[in-house]
Amino acid sequence: MTRTVNYNEISPVYNDRYKVSPLDGINNFLLNLISKYCPKQILEVGCGTCYWLNSINTNNANLFGADYSIGMLKQAKESYCKNFMLINADANQLPLKKKYFDLILCINAIHHFSNYQKFITDVSKLINPNGYFCIVGLDPRDKNTDWYLYKYFEGTFEMDLMRYPEFTTIQSVMDLFNFTNIKIEIVHSISSQKIGEEVLTDHFIDKRGASQLALLSDSEFQNGINKIKTDIANAKKYSQEIIFNTKMNFYAITGQIKG
Numbered sequence: 001m002t003r004t005v006n007y008n009e010i011s012p013v014y015n016d017r018y019k020v021s022p023l024d025g026i027n028n029f030l031l032n033l034i035s036k037y038c039p040k041q042i043l044e045v046g047c048g049t050c051y052w053l054n055s056i057n058t059n060n061a062n063l064f065g066a067d068y069s070i071g072m073l074k075q076a077k078e079s080y081c082k083n084f085m086l087i088n089a090d091a092n093q094l095p096l097k098k099k100y101f102d103l104i105l106c107i108n109a110i111h112h113f114s115n116y117q118k119f120i121t122d123v124s125k126l127i128n129p130n131g132y133f134c135i136v137g138l139d140p141r142d143k144n145t146d147w148y149l150y151k152y153f154e155g156t157f158e159m160d161l162m163r164y165p166e167f168t169t170i171q172s173v174m175d176l177f178n179f180t181n182i183k184i185e186i187v188h189s190i191s192s193q194k195i196g197e198e199v200l201t202d203h204f205i206d207k208r209g210a211s212q213l214a215l216l217s218d219s220e221f222q223n224g225i226n227k228i229k230t231d232i233a234n235a236k237k238y239s240q241e242i243i244f245n246t247k248m249n250f251y252a253i254t255g256q257i258k259g
Contacts, residue, residue: 003159003215005112007048008071010208015049015079020203025188026107026136026250027055033254034059037132039102045091045119046109050076053084064101066094068112091119098125107136108250110170111163112211117173124177129259133179136187136252140164148194148244149204149212153224156212167251179255188250196232199244 007014030052034042040061044053047065049072057063066089067073073086089095091106091113104123113119123133140150140160150157167184174182194202203209205228207221216224228244235242 005211005214007069010214011049011069011071011075013206013208014072014075015051016203017209018051021190023188023250026052026252029136029187029252030056030105030107030134031058033132033134034061034103037103039132041101041128042103042105043096043101043126044105044107045094045123046106046112047076047086048072048109050080050084050086052105052107054080057083061102064096066091066096090114092122094122094126096126099128101126102128102131104131104133105136106134108138110135110137110165111160116165116170120170120173121177124174124179124257127257129257131257132254133174133257134252134254135167135170136250138164138248138250139167141166142249144247144249146245146247148199148228148246149210149224152227153213153216154220156216159215160212167253170253171255174253174255178258180258182253182255184251184253186249187252190246190248190250192246194244194246196235196242199228199232202244204246 034056042056042061043064043066045066047053047067050065053063053065063084065076065084065086068088068090070088073088076086092115104127110116110119127133140157171182171184199205207213213221231242
């Protein structure tokens with residue numbers, strides 16, 4: 001059975017993640033991208049609460065957002081949305097005008113789409129000739145990834161291997177569907193540590209703080225918490241320091257549709 005995240009339940013606390021980790025590298029990358037290409041019609045698919053649309057709302061572009069979760073779109077209207085044009089839609093069934101957008105973004109969302117190959121195919125038809133497409137996200141296969149969630153919460157790493165497409169695979173799909181000048185780069189890196197009980201205050205250890213944990217059953221989640229608490233207790237018992245690492249890279253792949 002395929003597990004899915006109920007973002008209607010998560011939506012009230014979703015923006016808390018950006019208070020903990022604003023992902024400035026992604027923000028700077030997006031602003032530079034827009035400054036370089038000056039798109040006038042920008043669409044973000046999987047826009048969620050519109051955090052990223054809000055961050056790039058600095059020029060005269062028309063900003064569009066599409067998301068499957070009504071709860072997330074409601075949060076967008078309450079938190080940021082003033083002049084964004086939003087639509088409740090499945091990323092694999094976008095009811096949008098062909099050859100209309102100068103830039104389409106997908107930021108930390110493609111792993112939620114049921115068919116990312118179809119999504120890329122559909123996007124290629126929505127972009128203006130010479131327009132751009134950009135996907136930003138993680139790859140759990142990255143050898144530099146070291147996230148304590150994968151160690152303590154059984155099955156999360158294996159689920160992410162199935163959810164997250166490799167960026168080289170994304171590139172191969174883009175090659176097939178009329179994209180050129182394709183580039184993959186690291187746009188943001190996280191390297192942080194929580195020591196001992198400090199980890200229990202981490203926003204991303206909340207079941208609603210990370211989709212990896214939201215996918216778990218309550219018992220699976222609690223088993224992971226218990227493992228963490230046991231290791232903390234054992235470290236205290238032997239007067240040892242226990243460190244919980246979070247190391248990961250966010251990648252961007254950008255391509256231009258052939259004119």
